[in-house]
Amino acid sequence: MKKRVKSKKIVYRCDVLMAVGILLFLCITFKLINLQITRSVLYKAKANIASHRFIKEFAPRGQIIDATKTVLATNKQSFNITYIQTDDNKTEFYNTAAKVFYILDKNSEKQDDKFELKLDGGYRFDFNTSDIEKIKRMKLRFLKDRGFEEDIIKNMYKGKRREIELTECEKKQVDDKLLKISAKEAFEKLITYYEIPKKYSITVGGQKIIKICDLKDLRRFMVVKDAVKMNIYSGYKPVVIAKNVKEATAFEILQKSNELMGINISVEPIRYYPYGKLASNVLGYISKIAPSNSKEIDAYKEKGYDVNTDLIGMTGIEAALENRMRGTSGGKIVDVNKYGKITGEIAKKDPYPGQNVQLTINKDVQYAAEQSLINTMSSLRQRKSTVTNSGTAYLGNATRGAAVAIDVKTGGVIALASVPNFNPNDFSNPSGISNDVIEKYFLSDILSKAKDMNVPEELYNTLFPKVGGVRTDKYDYLPKPLYDYATLSLIPPGSTFKLLTAVAGLETGVITKDTKIDDPGYFIDGNYKAEFKADGPQGTNNLIAAISKSSNAYFMTVGKYLRQKCGSNVLAKYAWKFGLGVPPESNINPSTGIEIKENFGQVYNTYTSKNSFAQQGQWFIMEELKNEKYLKGISIDLYTSDSDSKQLSNLKIAIKDNIKTSISTGKFDKNKIENLIDKLVNTDSMYKNKKISKSDIEYIASSIVKVEEDQYNQATTTSNIYGAAIGQGINEFTPLQLANYVATIASNGKRHKVHLIDRITNVDGKVVYENRPEVVEDAAIKKSTIDVVKEGMNAVDDSGTASGTFAKFPILTAGKTGTADPYSIDTEKAIKRTSYAVYVGFAPRKDPRIAVATVVFDGGFGSGITNIAKDMYEAYFKDILKEKNFKFDVDVDAKPENYSENNKTLER
Known part of the structure; x- marks a missing residue:
């Protein structure tokens, strides 16, 4: 019985094992059928796909259009050649890149090159x-990103391989070693590191x-290979x-895509300005983001920017409305796929275009202004010289x-x-x-630019002195295309300010329309005397004739009356109402209201005068000290340097602050400045081997105090108001301020907020912002006062200093010429600079619609540039x-093709 039971158990076990074996075989067979037949297509596709990649699609920037709805800034398609590296195609990289370079060269295309290791002019980092300190930081970042510190750490510190494992002292030693690596050494190491072939x-x-x-x-090859490596850190x-x-190049790349593994074509919008230079200072420009440190990088990232690829508005409207237009x-x-080719799209988010901006700018008036400026300046240069208040002037x-036109009724x-x-x-x-x-x-x-302008070589060191080892344009001599002279240049208004002096005189009652003052060709008050050689005697004039002839003696006398009756700040009181500065200790925002960057000038007042002379005096003393003017053989340097210790830097600042405070307050302390100079000499190592005695320091301190006293006396002399009354002295305003000032006169004392933006719309054309005209101040000037001033301006254009241009113009205009000296007569002669030519005006007389201000630096008399205003009037009233x-002097219909041809860089 026992044997039979045992046999049954064996049979049972064999049956179970057989069943399990059959079941496993069926499962494996089913799996193989599923893999090899049912899902073969899917797995073939998966086998061919290397990865998923995100490709950014840039949003088109919003358009900028002018008041006539002409497009001034838009976008066009840009074709880019890109490379995606995979494990399968990277072995073919150099062969692929060589073919792409061949196509680029054949089609005269340029490789995208932001690689800081350059070969032009020898091996160099760029x-x-x-900035020396920035260069050091950026060189360290460049080398560390590419692993150059690893070998240094391994050789210097056994058992350590990463910077994080080092002490601060050890990190500094590694940095010192890195900074000694030459550009050539870095280049040669990267050739080996990237395994770049010597031939292909x-x-x-x-x-x-x-x-x-x-x-x-x-x-x-290195440029692309390096970009691939750096790209690992950005996904x-x-x-x-x-x-x-x-487009032809892009098409050729697409045609050969099968043999160019990893190469693709992408499309992105690129900013395009159909009219080229037209209104460039208004529009501004966009450019690559250039953060200087990690904090700036983080700030841009928080705003959604990619600092490696995105462009951003740098100046003008492009910068001011960056958030709306981007x-x-x-x-x-x-x-x-494994060859780096894009085979399909998984998900997509469409870019959303930026908002569109309509400006108040009229392209035809803008075009006329720019062309007339170019033509006028060219004509002046051909004349070479003229006679002004300073004598013979070099043109x-x-x-x-600059030339500005403002809508009198809106401020646009x-x-x-x-x-x-x-x-x-x-x-x-x-x-x-x-x-x-x-x-x-x-x-x-700078010296190369000076040579191009035929600046005499003997003037190089005077005009372009070295500050901290770098040449500077001390007297603002060279033209700067990226500088907006209309909104940033602070210039003396010259005789155009006499209209304001007339307003102050009439409102205070020190003169009337019929007040007569003799002009013998000079003005005298006590020890103060001003001669007007270019004008000569103007005879006896009432107010209208004085404005028409631009009599300096007349308006200096009005300044004298104003000071005697109302004090030295009375001119400023009225100037501020017309937008010529703001009270210096007020909370008023110093701005015309314009949306783009501007400077804002100030009129003469005693507070500003003291502070202005204090700053100028400080700079003057710093130069005198450095150039051994007080004691031969002893140069005192108050300019701060990156190498200064904190103690030394603070000491220099204390000395400079003491100089400014002494001049602005009129309180002079010889002992204090002497002690500060003594501390400087004992602190700064540059004086270590120089024998500077106590008596030397006493003499230098005495010399400084003498200059301080002289500067204070100049700042507080009662005669300052005389220069201010004719637009000289510390009176300085931008051309935009002058245009707003004359627009305020034209609108009977109502000053509008200046603006460039008319409206902003979204991509669907819906208005999301609209500018409404805003009167920021009513000057509350009597109508009779404004009427008299306008009558004088009418006389200027009818029979006065601007009559040669406007006497026969079909539309009646009103204006005022000005000639303003930026420097003293002796300085102007020495540096070949001369007066600014200025003109302001409005039209038509009875119902003013447009106000203008024009200026040409080194242009001589204001009467010589009045045609610029006329050309703007022609474009504005062209219909x-x-x-x-009417026979036009300039083309009043701006077109892209004629603008790009005519508006060339100034030729010397």
């Missing part, structure tokens, strides 16, 4: 800054090309090999100017011209600013003038 062979059109790589070839995004290539970027997640530097800017200007298209390249653009627009080599068969 971090686009001259490619087949193009059936022809085999073998090339021995020169340094340029090696670097071209394996596609690397751009070339941006903004021609739009919201989108993107898509795509399948990328060869009439290279800069009709034209805002600054010459020389620039082409914003030069900056909109997604690859960043090229070296050619830097050379064209920035004063990277009325065409009906009268």
Whole structure:
């Protein structure tokens, strides 16, 4: 019985094992059928896909249009050649890159190149800054990002491999070693690190090309290979090999896509300005983000920017409305096969365009203003010289100017011209600013620019002295295309300010319309005497004739009456009402209201005068000390340096503050300045081996106090109001302020907030913002006062200093010329500078609609530039003038093609 039971158990176990084996076999067979037949297509596709990648899609910036709805800034398509590296295609990288470079060269395209290791002019690092400390930080970052510190750490500190493992002292020692690595050493190491071949062979059109790589070839490969490595830190995004290539080039790349593994074509919008330079100072430009430190990088990231790819508004409207115009970027997640080709799209977010901006600018008036400035300055330079209050004046530097037109009834800017200007298209390249653009627009080599302008070599050190080892344009001699002369230049208004002096005189009752004052060609008050050689005697005049002839003696006398009756600040009281400065100790925002960056000038007042002379006096004393003017052989340097210790830096600041305070308050302490100089000499190592005695320090301190006393006396002399009354002295305003000032006169004392923006719309055309005219101040001036001033302005254009231009103009105008000296007569002669020519006016007389202000630096008399205002009037009133068969001096219909041809860089 026992044996039979045992046999049954064995049979049972065999059956179970057989059943399990059959079941396993069926499962494996089913799985194989599923893998090899049912899902073969899916797995083949998966096998061919290397990864998913995110590709950013840039949002089109909003358009900028003018008052006539003409597009001034828009977008056009840019084709980019990109590379995506995978494990399967990276072995073919150099072969692929060589073919792409061949196509780029054949089609005259440029490689995208932001690599800081350069070969032009020898091996060098180029971090686009001259700041020594920044260069050190950026060089360290460059080398560390590429692992250069690893070998140094391994060799110097056994058992340590990463910077995080080092002490602060050890980190500094590693940094010192890194900074000693030359550009050549870095280049050669990267050639090895990236395994860049010394030669390559490619087949193009059936022809085999073998090339021995020169340094340029090696670097071209390095630029892309390095970008791939750096790209690892930003999520394996596609690397751009070339941006903004021609459509034909992009098409050729697409045709050969099968042999160009990892190469794709992407499309993005690029900023485009159809009219080139037209209104460039208003529009501004966009450019690559250039953060200087990690905090700035984080700040941009918080706002949603990619600091590696995004462009941002840098100046003008592009900068002022960056948040509205930039739009919201989108993107898509795509399948990328093992060869780096995009095979499909998984998800997508469409970019949202930025908002559109309509300006108050009229392109035709803007065009006329810019063309007239260029023509006028060219004519002045050809004349070479004229006779002004300073004697014979040199006009060869009439290279800069501005012209502004404002809508009298709204405060909207009709034209805002600054010459020389620039082409914003030069900056909109997604690859960043090229070296050619830097050379064209920035004063990277001041002496080279001076040579181009035929500046006498003997004036180089006077005009362009070295400060901290760097040449500077001390007297603002060279034209700067990126500088907005219309909104940033603070200039003396010259005789155009006499209208305000007339307002103050009439309102206070010190004169009437019929008050007669003799003009013998000079003005005397006690020991003060001013001669007007260019004008000569003007005879006896009432107020209207004095405005018409621009009599200096008349208005200096009015200034004298005002001071005697109302004090030295009375001119400022009325000037502030017209937007010429603000009370210095008030909470009033010093601005015309314009949306773009501006400076805001100030009128003469005793508070500002003291502080202005204090600052100027401080600078003067600093120069005198450094140049051994007080004691031969002893140079005292108060300029701060990055190498200064905190103690030394604070000591220099204390001395400079003491000088300013002494001049502004009139309280002079020789002992205090003497003690401060003594501390400086004993603290700064530069004086260690110089024998400076106590008597030397006493003499220097005495010399400083003498200058301080002289500066204070100049700041507080009662005669300051005489210069101010004719627009000289510390009176300084921008051309925009002057235009707003004359617009306020034209509108009978109502001063509008100045604005460039008319309205803003979204992508659907819906208005999201609209500017409404705003009167910021009613000057509360008597109508009789305004009427008299306007009558004088009428006389200027009918029979006075501007009559040569406006006497026969079909539309009646009113205006005032001005000639303003930025420096003393002796200084002007020494540096070949001369008076600013200024003109302000409005039209028509009875119902003013447009007010203008024009200025040409080194232009001589204001009467010599009145045609600029006339040309703007012609463009503004062109429809009325065409009906009268008027013959225009300039083309009043701006077109992209004629503008780009005519508006050239100033030729010398």
